[in-house]
Amino acid sequence: MHESSYRFLEELLTAPGPSGYEQPVQEVVRRFARGFTDDVRTDWHGNVVAAVNPQGSPRIMLAGHCDQIGLLVKHIDEAGFLRVHAIGGxxxxILLGQRVQVWTxxxxxxxxxxxxxxxxMKDEDRKKVPELHELWVDIGTTGEAESRELVAIGDPVTLELGVRRLRNNLISSPGTDNRVGVWVVMNALRLAAEASPKAALFAVSTVQEEIGLRGARTSAFAIDPQLGIAVDVTxxxxxxxxxxxQHGRVLMGRGPSLASSM
Ligand SMILES: [Zn+2]
Incomplete structure (x- = not known):
């Protein structure tokens, strides 16, 4: 991967975007897309649509969801610990012992x-998978008053963001589901733009996939494509x-998997 392409991926992965709170990552997308097309819009739902030759035919939509699973602060207890809801599944x-960031x-x-x-713990409790209400986020404060100075009810939480580069061109990072999809569709649009296509091409960074596949649906209504390709992880x-x-042979580094729906 070119270093500039990698930098875009790293910027996508280090901007927070739990479902419903995607605008920091959408700002990264807008900046990138404005580099090769003037037609970059954000709809009321928060989807970012970058277009090349929007009056052309046929109309082709590429979509990747930019949201990630996260947590939401629902309560601050007397000791100053944050109690949370889940955003997505x-x-x-995986959550136990994780470092997190509260986006205040x-x-x-x-x-x-x-x-x-x-x-x-009692013996039987050690074997159980905990429920979310049995966990808390410790931000190191001395009590409720100090926590409330820093954090508001409703603030979103992500795993601590950051990309770890592994051997053989692999990476590990929170949010790879699905910033890699956003990265693919925006780069596909950038490359297609260089070929002056006859088709109208739309690359969309969609919101709220993790809580019900929402943004792809709302943006498709506006774009009204004849053909749609969604890029997500598997x-x-x-x-x-x-x-x-049972699951087929899907090998790391050997290219994408295809699925169709009519
Ligand atoms: Zn996904």
């Missing part, structure tokens, strides 16, 4: 996800304990 086991009006506040220490099956007979 979490594997609870004044910027990010760092915290960690805690629960009762294993040493203090599961590689060359990982331990995944049955290729």
């Amino acid at each position: 979490w594997d609870m086991q 009006a004044a910027g990010a506040v760092g915290g960690v996800i805690a629960r009762k220490a294993i040493h203090l 599961h590689a099956t060359d990982t331990p304990d995944v049955d290729a007979n």
Whole structure:
């Protein structure tokens, strides 16, 4: 990957965008798309639509959702710990012990996800998957008053953002589902623009996928495409304990998977 392309991906991955709170990442998308087309709009729902040759035919829409799963502060307890709702579907086991960022009006506040220490649990509780109400976010304050100075009810929370580069051109980062899809559709539009297409091409960074596939639907109404291609992540099956007979053979680094719907 070219270093400038990688930088765009890194910017996408380090801007917060839980479902319903996507505008920081959409700003990254708008800046990138304005580099090759003047026709970049944000609709009322928050979707960013970049167009090339919008009067052309046929009308083709490429879509990637920019939102990520997250948490939402719902309560600050007397000790100053933050109690949270889920935005989207979490594997609870993944949340335990994670470093997080609370996105307040004044910027990010760092915290960690805690629960009762294993040493203090009964045997049967150690084996259970915890529920979200049994976890809390500790931002290190001395009590409720200090937490309330920093954090408001309704502030969104993400895992601590940041990209780790692994060997063989691989990365690990929160939000790869689906900033990589946004990255693909915006770069596809950029490359297609260079070829002066006859078709009308629209690349859309859609919102609120993780809470009901919403933004792709609302933006498709406005664009009214004859053809639509959505880019999202899937599961590689060359990982331990995944049955290729059941899920097919999807190998890391060997290209995309295709699915169709009519
Ligand atoms: Zn996704």
